Amino acid sequence: MKVTHAPLVVSDQERALEFFTGTLGFEKRADYKQPGRPRWLTVAPKGQELEFILVEGKSKVDLGLGPEAGTGGYQIAFTTTDCRKDFETLRAKGVDFKVGNYTKPVKQAWGISASFKDPDGNQFVLIQPNLIGKAYTAANRRKARRRAAKGKRA
Numbered sequence: 001m002k003v004t005h006a007p008l009v010v011s012d013q014e015r016a017l018e019f020f021t022g023t024l025g026f027e028k029r030a031d032y033k034q035p036g037r038p039r040w041l042t043v044a045p046k047g048q049e050l051e052f053i054l055v056e057g058k059s060k061v062d063l064g065l066g067p068e069a070g071t072g073g074y075q076i077a078f079t080t081t082d083c084r085k086d087f088e089t090l091r092a093k094g095v096d097f098k099v100g101n102y103t104k105p106v107k108q109a110w111g112i113s114a115s116f117k118d119p120d121g122n123q124f125v126l127i128q129p130n131l132i133g134k135a136y137t138a139a140n141r142r143k144a145r146r147r148a149a150k151g152k153r154a
Contacts, residue, residue: 005042006076008052009059010120013041016054019118023093026052045078059120075115075123083112083128090116099123110136 010016020026020043029051030042042051080086087097087105097103099115106113111129118124129137 003050005051005053007055008118008120008122009057010054010118010122011056011058013039013054013056015119017041017043020052020054023090023095075125077125077127080126080128083114083126086126087114 008016017028021028024045026043026045028042029044030040033039038056041054043054044051083105091097096117096119097114099117102115104114105126110132111127113128114126116124116126
């Protein structure tokens with residue numbers, strides 16, 4: 001199986017569309033409305049297959065994350081080759097990088113990260129892995145493939 005779509009609950013589809021396409025540089029992939037159905041609006045990072053469905057409504061999930069949680073909990077991660085540069089570019093466009101106690105890129109043992117929110121509070125993180133982070137990710141992917149292969153043989 002392959003993930004092709006993921007929902008993001010937004011309070012205003014037009015505002016969200018402007019944020020994702022105008023601010024983040026995503027592309028609009030689908031935008032239509034069938035009679036009696038809600039508007040189907042999707043965006044995606046250029047060159048990526050995964051599309052985010054901008055679902056208009058109110059989120060029923062209370063993450064309950066206070067500042068003490070930092071960047072823990074639900075978030076969508078984007079890998080980048082230059083976290084600090086992307087942070088500066090997006091901050092200049094008005095992106096909200098105040099997530100928990102974090103307001104700027106943070107150097108970690110595995111690389112650099114910067115967390116941000118869309119206008120509706122959906123959380124995202126830019127991740128620039130270093131060699132340790134890349135090795136860890138590769139090792140976990142190999143383990144997952146081995147487990148999957150074992151499952152198919154069983």
